[in-house]
Amino acid sequence: ARGWVAASKWIDPGCPYVDDPAAAVEGILRSRLAGQEAALGAVVQAVREWDAAAKAGDAAPLVLAFTGTTGVGKTETAMSAAEALFQTNPLGGEPGALPPGLIEFRGEDYSDDVHMPVQVYQDRIKRRLAEHLIGCKGTAVVLFEEAQKAVPKVLDVLKPAIQTDWPHLTHETADGRVVTLDTSRVVFIIISDLGVDRIHKLLVAADGGEVSLAQLSAAVKAELDAKWATLEIGALVQQVIPFLPLTYGDVKGVVDMHLHKLAAKHAGRAWRRLSWTPGVLSYLAARPFVEYVFVSDGGGGASSSSSSHAAAAKEARFAKYGARDVHLSSTGPIKTLLAKLRSLSRKRRLDAASTDVRLSLSGTKSQPWLAVTTCAGDVPPRCRMADDERPGGWRAGEEAVCAAAEHALECVVAWEGALQEDVHKTVAGVKSQPAKPLPPTQTETTQAAAKVGAAAPAPPAPAKLAAVGVDAQGEVAPPPSTPARAT
Structure with a gap:
C-alpha cells in the first residue's frame, strides 16, 4: 500500500505547488531567458497539460529531457521553473536560495564504473529522492544534469517513479519499515548535450528557413534512443525539448x-x-x-550545378x-x-x-x-x-x-x-x-x-553620437544572416 512516513515537525508544511503552475512558469521564464522562445513555449505547454491532467484526477509524473549545447539556458530554465512552481520556502530560505522542492543530481557524481558498482549509485539516488519526497509530501522537481556522464543503467533506478502506470518509489526507513511513496506529482527534468550535432546540422542545412520544433525534437529523440538503447527509462521520457544554439x-x-x-x-x-x-x-x-x-x-x-556531386557544406555562426x-x-x-x-x-x-x-x-x-x-x-x-x-x-x-x-x-x-x-x-x-x-x-x-575672470561657458549640448552596428568580428556592418530557428 502507498503511504507517507510521518514527517518531523520542522518540515511539516511540505513543498506545495502554486495554484497556477503554467502561468507562474511562463512569467518567470519570459523575464529571465532570451533566444529560446520555442523551447520555453514547449516547457510552459507541458506544465499546463500536466497540471490540467492532475486537477482532472489523472495525475502522472512529468518527464522532460532538455538537450542542447553549453550556455543556452537548459539549467537556468529548469531552476527557474522550479522556483516558479513552489511557494515561499517553508523552511525560511533567503531570497535566491534553491527552491524548497528542487533536488539536483549531477551525472559526473555517478560516472565511475570502475570503482563503484551501479547498484551503489542507484541506492544513493533512491535514498536521496525518497527522503526529499517525504519532507516535501510528494512534490518535487528532480533535476538530473549532464545525464550523458552517468554510468549506463544508473538512471534506470527512476523507472518505477516516472512510469505512468502507478508511479511510485519504495524506500526502507531508518527503523526498518518499507514504505511506498507516490510520485505522480513529481516533475523530472533530464539535461544533457545529446543530439547537439543533429540540431546544428538541421539548422545550418535549412539555410535561413524554418525548422519546426517537432522536427528538431524527433531528430534529437532518435539520438537519445540510440544512446539510451540499453536504458529502460528511455521510452518513458514524455517530451524532448531541444535548446537551440545562440546566433549573433x-x-x-x-x-x-x-x-x-x-x-x-x-x-x-x-x-x-x-x-x-x-x-x-x-x-x-x-x-x-x-x-x-x-x-x-x-x-x-x-549540388545546384550537378546532381552527381555533393553540395558544398553550409556554415552558420x-x-x-x-x-x-x-x-x-x-x-x-x-x-x-x-x-x-x-x-x-x-x-x-x-x-x-x-x-x-x-x-x-x-x-x-x-x-x-x-x-x-x-x-x-x-x-x-x-x-x-x-x-x-x-x-x-x-x-x-x-x-x-x-x-x-x-x-x-x-x-x-x-x-x-x-x-x-x-x-x-x-x-x-x-x-x-x-x-x-x-x-x-x-x-x-x-x-x-x-x-581667470571669464564668464562660464554655456553647458555643452548633448553629444550626437552615431549608432552603428558591429558584427561578430568587430566590423561595423548590418547583422549577419540568421540561421534557421525553430517554430
Missing part, C-alpha cells in the same frame, strides 16, 4: 535583457536612468566579449558558450561595462538621483568606440517613460515640455574608447586604442573660468 542576433537579445536588469538594479544608486542605442547591443554582442564558432552541416545535399559569455564571464560585456561605469561614477562623483547615463557608439567602421555620456538635470518622470509605458499616451503640449527639458540637460561625454581595452583584448585583430582623456566636468569648467 540571439546574443544581442541576451545583452539587451541583461542591460535592462543592470539598469533597474542600479537605478538610484549609480544613475537615475541608463539607456543605450541599438548599436551598443551589436558592439557588446561581438568579439572579443563573446566567442563564436562556425558550424557546418557537412554537405551532402544535391553560433556563440561557443551561449549566454555564459554575456553575464557570467568576468571579461564579458555586462561585467566589463559595469566596472567601467562604476569607475566613471567614482571619478566624476555623479549624483545618482539626477544623472542619466547614455551609451552610444562613435568612431569608424574599422574602429568603433563606446561612448558614455552623462546628463544632469531635472526631467519630468513621464518624459522618461517609453511610449508603451506612458498612461494615456502623450498629453497636449507634453512633447514640447519634454523636448525643452531634454535640451536643458547638462550633458558631457564622460568617456569614449574601446571597452575591450579593459580586458586586454583586441577587436578584429586591431589593438584597442587608449581611451580619450576625460573632459572636465561642468563644475570644473565653471571654476576654471572664474579663476
